[in-house]
Amino acid sequence: MTEATPAVRPARPHFSSGPCAKRPGWSPENLNTSPLGRSHRSKIGKSRLGDAIDRTRALLGVPDDYRIGIVPASDTGAVEMAMWSMLGERPVDMLAWESFGAGWVSDVTKQLKLDARSLTAGYGEIADLAAVDPTHDVVFTWNGTTSGVRVPNADWISADREGIVICDATSAIFAQPLDWAKLDVVTYSWQKVLGGEGGHGVLILSPRAVERLESYTPSWPLPKIFRLTKGGKLIEGIFEGATINTPSMLCVEDYIDALKWASSLGGLEALHGRADSNAAALATYVEKTPWLDFLCEDPELRSNTSVCLKIADPDIAALDEADQRAFVKAMEKLLESQDAAYDIGGYRDAPPGLRIWCGATVDTTDIEALGPWLDWAYASAKTAL
Structure with a gap:
């Protein structure tokens, strides 16, 4: 495992696509x-x-x-x-x-x-x-x-x-x-x-x-x-x-x-803006990350909520599907063990990959903090192959 972990964790590592993160400031x-x-x-x-x-x-x-x-x-x-x-x-x-x-x-x-x-x-x-x-x-x-x-x-x-x-x-x-x-x-x-x-x-x-x-x-x-x-x-x-x-x-x-x-945020327009901001922050990270890419190649068709990603590293893509899923699962476990991200594996029927929820209840600062942790989990899982 790569020992050097990122310095900043997402304040709320809840990126599941359902049930999704509670709203900021939520309390029973x-x-x-x-x-x-x-x-x-x-x-x-x-x-x-x-x-x-x-x-x-x-x-x-x-x-x-x-x-x-x-x-x-x-x-x-x-x-x-x-x-x-x-x-x-x-x-x-x-x-x-x-x-x-x-x-x-x-x-x-x-x-x-x-x-x-x-x-x-x-x-x-x-x-x-x-x-x-x-x-x-x-x-x-x-x-x-x-x-x-x-x-x-x-x-x-x-x-x-x-x-x-x-x-x-x-x-x-x-x-x-x-x-x-x-x-x-x-x-x-x-x-x-x-x-x-x-x-x-x-x-x-x-x-x-x-x-x-x-x-x-x-x-x-x-x-x-x-x-x-x-x-x-x-x-x-x-x-x-x-x-x-x-x-x-x-x-x-x-x-x-x-x-x-x-x-209280300003209604529907504000919710749309938060989701768009989160999706844009994740896109900025993906575009500079060679081992990761969008499952949907067309930006006009790409979701701003359930953003699905695929492992673009040729070494991982060359593995059979079961081994690719095992690699993603290893990344998931590493991230959860560090309380850096929960439940971000792709859906079981979808191609092997990650799925990051970017809806309005997620904060953009947490999406920005997630990127280095994805790099860390990817490097750690690959080292363990």
Whole structure:
């Protein structure tokens, strides 16, 4: 092992891509207003859930005629609710360029067995957005959490589309601008960009999505946890704080705390700026580091949150995949042993490499301090080969 360690550690070495770093200055004491031990259907419980929805709308600039609901099972639950409740009315284009998008493709083609086109690309690349048919429904991830590839904008989505657009935005929301007019369903979990606690999803529906729900009934049975309508009408209570199942009021309070923090910074623009600053600081380091490179080569498509990196050293790249993964794991262990970085290994289905979260709850000074530690871990792991 290389003995000389860098002089400065990241103050908060939390660079996991989910759950992500808590906001700067976070403390459990900030959650003392949570109505623990009270029913989520009590006046105070509904009030806190309603407050979370109202603050979400204000911070994100969600149009007044879009519904916002808190749903179970994180972003996954929100996406599954939308797909199982709305798809099947017409053909669907499934876009995927990383593992979570591929999971939605699998669910639609193998479980729902729908008339679906799969438009896919490998890790580090993006699907052919121009091939999307505006007469079809569309399902896609705005930001590929496990590949570090995002859509550059929503220009490829037709304003005159006939189908609905379902967007998994869990690692993009609060960090990248979304074009609400082009999106009919937006899903996310607050455990990512705002560093909330896991287990809850957010489901945002446009009027077009509500129209689909009220005019179309799938041919398959829907479990209670997926049902968004009753008697052919939207269950409005879900979007007013009456959740489908019991939420954690502590997690809801933690989300409200993060929303308050974001507003205190200056709102959405400030969050975007923090993520961009973090990604730029990491890019500056990568560009001067010969042994490391971006998985996504196109800067226009590169994520500013889940930044995925590959080992560019020819000696390491020449190893078989298992040995490359072992090398990355050795780096991870070294960094964690020094409390310099936690949980930065690439996703298990992605090519061997690193993944650094650069969302708004991370401080740029910590990204800057991380670089020398990555050099140290790389040199130490290579010496041990």
